[in-house]
Amino acid sequence: MMAAATPPDQAARTGASRTSASRTDADAPTAGASVSGNAGAPRVNPLQRLWLREIGMERLWLRQEPAAPSRPAAAQAQQPASAPAAGAGPAAAPAAPAALAGAPAAAKASPAAAPAAAPAAAVRSGPPPRPPARTREASPDPAPAPTPAEVAERVRDASLEELSAQVQACTACGLCHGRRHAVFGHGGQPTRWMVIGEAPGEQEDRQGLPFVGRSGQLLDAMLASVGMSRERDVFIANVIKCRPPGNRNPKPEEIAACSPYLMRQIALLKPERILVVGRFAAQTLLGTDATIGNLRGRIHRFKDESGREIPVVVSYHPAYLLRSPSEKARAWQDLRLACSQL
């Protein structure tokens, strides 16, 4: 599941950002103590000095400036070696723009706010903090997720390429937040068979391709045993295009949001057969809660958008076959059934 950050990553980044902000806030009074104990003469930091120079007040203002008092040890400990001290004299001033990149521009944009904003920046330890990564959750005005009806309307006249692009950009359900890649599907055309599974797993999410890893290798071997190839004449897709966290079962609302894509894929590819693997995919496609044992061994019919009936054969998911090799004999029977003249 683009390269969106996972919730823990986001939480970590958000936490780091808060920590940084808190430290800046806590440090601000130290640097912002711009009045020295000497006759009220102001002590300025490099940014303030730049700003005073900008408005032609530097000489007038700094004429009263006393020697910089030594700072408390705690405040000095926070000062980076490369950053000028808040009360440093003129020799330190030229280094300020580099250490506070971006701050002068902000000061010019809002002169009244500059003296207040500058001290907080001047005591920042380390490089300027990056702005927190923008996430959909943090977006100030996130676009509302489209409804299944809106998704169905968008995909109605889409070509396969357009449909793939829509899936990559889809935000119709919450699974978009955790995905690295939306997995549209992959295979040869014209499509003789369509293989439909449940949802991307971790490897599929990483690679953006369906059925990779060991279960993908087993599926390829099963297809090859009956003369079929995903590169040539089999298109492989899933009911759900984005990985559910922890490989949990997709929720009904996620299935409803995503199913227009699968329906459009089937209508565009016009497969001669559909081999649906795994209980969840079979139940979803056939609209039943029957067990896979009850669904196997016979031909079902799926009616596509145009009313065309496509024979459907149900079999085990390759991942299940890897755990239960003794069931491979039944899977072989299923493949033979799919090869028969239906």
Ligand code: SF4
């Ligand atoms: S799972 Fe389907 S509906 Fe949900 S965001 Fe991904 S593509 Fe869109």
